[in-house]
Amino acid sequence: MGRITEDLIRRNAEHNDCVIFSLEELSLHQQEIERLEHIDKWCRDLKILYLQNNLIGKIENVSKLKKLEYLNLALNNIEKVENLEGCEGLTKLDLTINFIGELSSIKTLRHNIHLKELFLMGNPCADFDGYRQFVVATLQQLKWLDGKEIERSERIQALQNFPVIEQQIREQEKAYCLKRAKDKEEAQRKLQEDADEGKKERSQPGFDGRWYTDIGAPLPSSVESKDLQAPEIQEGECNRKKVEDEEDDLEFWNKPSLFTPESRLETLRHMEKQRKAQEKLSDKKKKVKPARTLITEDGKALNVNEPKYLDTSLIDVDVRPTYVRVLVKGKPFQLVLPAEVKPDSSSAKRSQTTGHLVICMPKVDEVITGCPPASKPVASTLDSSRERKTERSRHTEKLEVDPSKRSFPDVANIVQEKKHTPRRVRSEPKITPTEEDPDFEDNPEVPPLI
Numbered sequence: 001m002g003r004i005t006e007d008l009i010r011r012n013a014e015h016n017d018c019v020i021f022s023l024e025e026l027s028l029h030q031q032e033i034e035r036l037e038h039i040d041k042w043c044r045d046l047k048i049l050y051l052q053n054n055l056i057g058k059i060e061n062v063s064k065l066k067k068l069e070y071l072n073l074a075l076n077n078i079e080k081v082e083n084l085e086g087c088e089g090l091t092k093l094d095l096t097i098n099f100i101g102e103l104s105s106i107k108t109l110r111h112n113i114h115l116k117e118l119f120l121m122g123n124p125c126a127d128f129d130g131y132r133q134f135v136v137a138t139l140q141q142l143k144w145l146d147g148k149e150i151e152r153s154e155r156i157q158a159l160q161n162f163p164v165i166e167q168q169i170r171e172q173e174k175a176y177c178l179k180r181a182k183d184k185e186e187a188q189r190k191l192q193e194d195a196d197e198g199k200k201e202r203s204q205p206g207f208d209g210r211w212y213t214d215i216g217a218p219l220p221s222s223v224e225s226k227d228l229q230a231p232e233i234q235e236g237e238c239n240r241k242k243v244e245d246e247e248d249d250l251e252f253w254n255k256p257s258l259f260t261p262e263s264r265l266e267t268l269r270h271m272e273k274q275r276k277a278q279e280k281l282s283d284k285k286k287k288v289k290p291a292r293t294l295i296t297e298d299g300k301a302l303n304v305n306e307p308k309y310l311d312t313s314l315i316d317v318d319v320r321p322t323y324v325r326v327l328v329k330g331k332p333f334q335l336v337l338p339a340e341v342k343p344d345s346s347s348a349k350r351s352q353t354t355g356h357l358v359i360c361m362p363k364v365d366e367v368i369t370g371c372p373p374a375s376k377p378v379a380s381t382l383d384s385s386r387e388r389k390t391e392r393s394r395h396t397e398k399l400e401v402d403p404s405k406r407s408f409p410d411v412a413n414i415v416q417e418k419k420h421t422p423r424r425v426r427s428e429p430k431i432t433p434t435e436e437d438p439d440f441e442d443n444p445e446v447p448p449l450i
Helices: 006-011 104-110 131-138 152-160 162-203 219-227 231-254 261-285 378-394
Strands: 025-027 048-050 070-072 091-092 115-117 316-317 323-328 331-336 347-350 355-359
Touching: 104 131, 104 162, 131 162, 131 347, 152 162, 231 261, 231 355, 316 355, 323 355
Parallel strands: 025 048, 048 070, 070 091, 091 115
Antiparallel strands: 316 323, 323 331, 347 355
């Protein structure tokens, strides 16, 4: 069964950043709450409060909610309207489908002068003759009752007939109270019988789950464990238990029951019992994985890789002379080594570049280093460069010169006598007209072109 706790309120106050002292709207429906408590101390600024579909049996601890405007207590176990006088701003009250049989208890709502809407449908009092007229005449501030607007003529007529209607309501309330007392006695007797039956089952021999011989002594542990651990027996027991639970569940739901607070509690207890039995049955069906074989009976290590992901915070490395084992959250990765190594000189670290796990294991009588080869001396480098030059010079092709022309060249003959005009400044050849040209005209005044 649930209770109203600070954690529960904070989890339902996400819309207010989980701050509860300034909370104006709170929804705690379907939480199996049995008692209304703490809300008037922690959430005094509440304006809307949803508490429908719980197991609340009494209206209490809400009188300090002065700003409360809407209170929903539908589908609970409330039998009487009370303790709402302090809710000065209450305008809407929903008590649908409860167990209110004392209709006269609504007189306490006269102090709630701002109350405009009231819902009482689904309660035993709603079946009384004159129920609506009594409520309309008693609570004159109401505007709506059970979702139906109250007309002015309806209120006038109810006020005129109020003395007669009030007498009828009292008689019906008295009859209901007698019937309710009998129902409580019957529920109490049945609850006591169920408790006695449970004690009787627990006191029977063999209730501890052990197997006994004919003389009353328990079976040996070896025989008992073999019988109890047999898969066939376990499966048969689970199936038998499942069939019995199904029969009990069907019998419970087909059995006629009265609509009382006790029957609602009984139904809830039965559903809780079925849920726990189902969880227990599912736990039994879960197969336990056999332990991984890391080393055979003859002492040979095997290659094993079980983990699906790497979590470096849960790694355990174990280096042995012939194999290495890495445990990741209890799941092994085991690798057989091709040569014997030194466990004392081994190291395991995380690579700062890749993040991988690096395990260095030096071989026996041999040092394994991960450093790159050292650079050659400068002298050897020079020698190699000289050798490369000598080799290149051997394959160099030489020019062959005619022996007859090995004398020094004549410098004077290098430059030719004819002067060449550079190409970029060389002008076009000039054409001089002759007398044979038909267009030629000799003008004596023009000097000759030399």
